[in-house]
Amino acid sequence: MTREGEDRRAFLRAGAALAAAPLAGAALASPAAAQESTANLAASEVQAWATNDTSGTFAPQMIKRRAAGPKDVVIEIMYASICHSDIHTAHGDWGMPTFPLVPGHEMVGRVVGVGSEVIKFREGDYAGVGCMVDSCGECANCLADREQNCLNGTTFTYNSEDKVSGGVTYGGYSKKVVVTEDFALRIPPGVDLAGFAPLLCAGITTFSPINHWDLKPGERFGVIGMGGLGHMAVKLAVAKGAEVVVFTTTEEKIADAKAFGAKEAYLWTDEEAMKKNMGSFDLMVSTVPVAYPMQPFLNLLKLDKTLVNVGALFPIEGAQGMPMGFGRQSLAGSMIGGIAETQAVIDFAAHHGIAASYELITPDQITEAFVKVVNKEARYRYVIDMTKA
Template sequence: MFACTGYAATAADARLAPFSFTRRDVRPDDVQIEILYCGVCHSDLHQARNEWHNTVYPCVPGHEIVGRVVETGGNVTRFRAGDLVGVGCLVDSCRECRNCRDGLEQYCEVGFVGTYNGRDRQDGSITYGGYSSAVVVDQSFVLKVPGNLDPAAVAPLLCAGITTYSPLRHWKVGPGQRVGIVGLGGLGHMGVKFARAFGAEVVLFTTSASKVEDGLRLGAHEVVLSRDADAMAREAGRFDFILDAVAADHDINAYLNLLKRDGTLVQVGAPEEKLPIAAFSLILKRRSFAGSLIGGIPETQEMLDFCGTHGITADIEMIRMDEIEDAYARMLRSDVKYRFVIDMATLQPTAG
């Protein structure tokens, strides 16, 4: 075991604060990573405040991790000290079910082990995440980060990036398709970048006129203000695929009606309230409404390699570790373009 420093929530109503704990020594298949940067995901806030009613305290959030390898176990062959690597939302799975064998560990039939607030499959301990100085992860769940990319701006790719990349790839988005991206936040801005890079005609839907210019800058060919009923009516039946990244309550039928025959809308945003779906929004044109989680380890590595080839990273705002509560408050106001990333060099050692 070795001493580690982090920031943790100790209760649902407690502010995140400095926290000292221990990490396991490397097992034969493990990689020990010095964390350089950690992205801030909205799910970090949900977990810290127990909004999903499953948090185990103390909770050290963070699952968008980029760092340097400092030590490897005896069986590790894919990494060596000094490598720039990443860790995303999961650090283990059963590895035996059909989904795991297919490289879809995010759909593990036993349940994947989360990077934080998960339970280690070997010793039963609760996992602690990336708001910390170091992490130890099995090599099978560590990713290689392209050296030509800004490592801080890579961090959000480990969640926001793969969450949007995976459905776009699964539904084979590409040239000749008209693709809608709903919402321009941490997820939506990556959806716009990927859909454009895949060669699709990209239309961003947003409720905010202030985001029109940014949507075009990020790669959208067109931006539609979804509060404009006439503008929405003009788009009816014109889309092959729509990626909905909105996590707030909204009228999903307004977007289903934009699909062509056999078009698909995939939900990646997770609104707290149920989304009522009118049957005729689907059946009149054989439309599909689907959902998607993150990606498995092979696809996440594919995504990182694609980003390296095409120079794609997240738009970020760097913060200090002690600014995390302010970042959470701003995130709730949608006051970030488009992902906060913690510079872990600002994490101060704690005194026991």
């Protein structure tokens, strides 16, 4: 695939430069290593953790991974985190998925094989895979680095039509993934690999609206809901120099929000706090994964400002035309981000020392973790240690 535009060219040049840089241990040291490298490019069956019904009960299951093509990279997955989208999909909230279902679109691992035409990676590099693994590469949106909005159909990382191998795609709750280099992200050495996995969805989902609506230092930024997405929104906006305020339904998270750098944090049932904050925000992001009345938060916006919904994917509740009209306020939506922008949030996080706050679990704890996420017990991402599989 080829994409035009300076951003895309700069992105590929950076990848080529990284691939050309020396990397300790990346060179093949022996004929045995060369043989292993070749074997890693072959089609294989790998261990995964799958659910076969909407109960969300996971068990080990073997899945097939395709042979690596000339532009493919083979990644041995080390860490994969649990997104609320995984739970919605597994439970059939967005329509019945194809079973067996192997979720996971926040994964980081080590490159163990590269196709003959790959320029961004070499063996031994760290790489990540996010919410999508392919797009047409030719439509207006793809050429604008908006692959997530591909007009000919984005291939998502799991439960999506696999246009290369047939069947459906399988995600990161597995030992290995094969993906075209255009959809693999460079993970800098020396970072907390487990803490970087959630950047591949939670990070980019909250970073993209911060970028698009051009949040500036000193501006007042509201975060509604502080779970997996919300806590990343706080950390990223604080690093941007914004004045961050959190609204949560969980009292224990107020102290956490301030520890992450928020200037203020409130229960959204606090009527006095809501009154005090009327008309004070330059930008707000709602990360709550279910519908709720949004007008009380729209009322907190300044004139001409925007509340961006990145959480609830069902019909929006409670927005009212009259007050929105008087304040000329906008209610907008946003969904993940393109590959170049996802690389940007990874690089931004590395530069500012940001990573997700997480609890490391083993694959046999996935079922239990799903329940805890639904019960709001996660603090703030469950990350599966695939090296313990």
